Amino acid sequence: MSGASPQECEPVTTNGTIAVTNLHGQIDGLAVRLSRAGAGEKPGASSAVAQGAGLIDLLNLRGHILARVADYERAAELAEGLVRVAPEDGTALLARARTRATLHRFAEAVADLGEAGRRGVDEATLDAERAVVLQALGCYADAMALIRKSADRQSDFTTLGALAVLQAERREVTEADRLFGEARRHYRGTSPFPLAQLDFRRGVMWHREGDLGAARSCYEAARRRVPDYAPAQGHLAEVELLRGDPQAAVALLRPLTWASDDPEYSGHLAAALDACDRFHEANQWRERAAAGYAELVLRHPEAYADHAADFWLTVGADVERGLELALQNLAFRQTARAHALFQRAVLAQNRIPQAAP
Template sequence: MAVAQGAALIDLLNLRGHILGRVADYERAAELAEQLVHVAPEDGTALLARARTRATLHRFAEAVADLGAAGRNGAEEATVDAERAVVLQALGCYADAMALIRKAAERQSDFTTLGALAVLQAERGEVSEAERLFGEARRHYQGTSPFPLAQLDFRRGVMWHREGDLDAARSCYEAARRRVPDYAPALGHLAEVELLRDDPQAAVALLRPLTWASDDPEYAGHLAAALHACDRFQEANQWRERAAARYGELVLRHPEAYADHAADFWLTVGADAERGLQLALQNLAFRQTARAHALFQRAVLAQNRVAQNRVAQAAP
C-alpha cells in the first residue's frame, strides 16, 4: 500500500472510531500507523498519520515527537501546526494553541481554522466569542460531507452542556444527529441531557442501540445509570458490571486516554470512590488541565464523604 493511501485509510478509521464510538477502530488505526512508519520511517505523511493516532489515544508526548519529525520530513507547516494545536489544547496550553490557530487563520480564514478557534474559545469558557465563531465557521463550509458540520454541532452542544443550558445543548446534539443519525458521541450526550431533564426512559432508548454498536464502556455506564433511574436495578447492575470490566481493560491498554472516563464512572454509577480517586490521580499525572484538577477534587470529596460515613456508622 502506498503511503498516501495508508495514511488516508488511517484517517478514515479514526473518523469511524469517533463517529461510531469504536475503540477497536482507534486501535486498528494505531497499528496500521506503526506499520506505515516502519515501512517509510522518513516520510512526513506517515509520521503525521501516526501522530494523529497517538494524539487520539492521548499519547501526547509521542504525538509531539512525531509532529516534529513530520515537519522535518516534508509535511506542510500548516498541517503540522494544526495538529500541534490540537495536542496543546488537549493539554490545557490554550495560549500556545491559540497562537498556532491564529497563525493559520492569518494564512486562510476557512471552516477548519474558524471551527478550531470556536472549539478552543469554548474550552476557555469564552462562550459569546465561541458562539460567534461557530456560526461563522458554519457559513464558511463549502464541502458536501455531513461529518464536519455534525462534529461542529456536537462541539457547540458540549459547550452549552458545560454551561448548564440543557435546551441549547439538546438542540445542538439533535442537529448533529440529523446530519449523522448514528453519531455516537452526540447520541450519548443527548442521553445525558435527557437524564438531567428527568426522562430516563428517553435516555435508555438512546443508549441501548449505542451499547450494541460501540465498544466504548461510557455508553454501557450511562445505560446503567438510566436503567437505575427507571428502577430496573437488576438490568442496571448487569450493565454496570459490563462497563466496569471494559474500563478495566482499556485503562490497562490505554491509560492516558481512559483514566479520566474510568474515574468518572467509578465516582458515579460505579460507586467506588477509592478507585475513582486512584484513577483521577493517575489522570492528573498525565495532564494538569483544569478539568483534570476538577475531577481530582471531585474524587477527593467523594472519598472524604465515604470516610465520614464509615466513621458515623462505627460510632456507638
C-alpha cells in the first residue's frame, strides 16, 4: 500500500465503544426532549427544528456505523415530519435532503437543497451536500469543483477526506492514497467516527483495486477505532473469504446478522458457510437474505436495487432476477459501477444454457 498507512499517524480520540454508547444516549435523550417539547412548544420553533435536525443527523450516523436500515427510515420519517411543521425552515429542508440522499433519492434531495438555499442555508454547506450527490451519480468533475469551492469554509480534514474519497471513486489511487494520509494528519477532533469512516473508505478503495492486504489493514484500523463499526467488519469478512479463510469470515459475519437488519450480512454469511461446506445452514441464511432484499427493494429501490442485484447474481443464484434489478439500478444512475453491474448480469444471463425447443 503506497502512502502512509493508518497505523503511522494515530490521532487520539474517544474510545470507540464509549463513543457508540454515548451515541445511543444522545439519540435517546434528544428523542425524549423533543417528545416533551412537542406538548408545550410552538410547532416550527427554531429550537425544536434544530434539535430535530440534530436527531436526524445522529440517526443517520448510527445507521451507517451499526448498519441499521431502521435508523435511516426513522430519520427519513422524522425529516418529513419536520418539514411538515416548518415548511419554510432551511434547517428542516437540509435535514430532509440528507435523509433523501442517504436513501439515494437524489433528485428529491437536490430539490430540497435548492429550497434550503432559498431559505437561508449557507452556500458552502449546500455545495458540500450537492457534491456528495453528484459523486454518487458519477458526475466527478462537478463534484470536484464544488468540494474545492467550499474548501475555504470547511476544515482541512473535511476537505481532504472528501477529495480522497472522490479520487478513490475516480480510480486515481495514488492521489487518493496521498489525500487519505493527509486527511488523517489534519484531524483535530475527538470523535472516533470520522477517522473510522476515513479508514473504511480507504479500505474500500484498496479492496476494489484487488489489494487485499492493504484493504485488510484499513478495515482493521477502522475497527480498532470503533470496534462495532459494522461496514468495516463486513468488508473485512469479504476479504477473509477472498483470502481463503471462510471460517474467519463466518466468525466476523455472524454477530452482524444479529445486530444489523441489513440483509447484506446474511447473504455474505450464506456464501461463507457454502465455502465451509455447511450447505444446510447456508440455505437458511440465503433465504433470510432473499426475504430481506425483497422487502427493501420494495421500500427503497433506489438504495438497494444494486445490492439486491449483486446478491441474486452470486449467492442468491437467480440470474433473471439479478438482471432485472441491475437494469433497474442502471435506470436510477448512470455510473461506471452501475454499468459494470449490468454487464455482469448480461454475461451471467448469456451463460445460462437455453432449453431445447
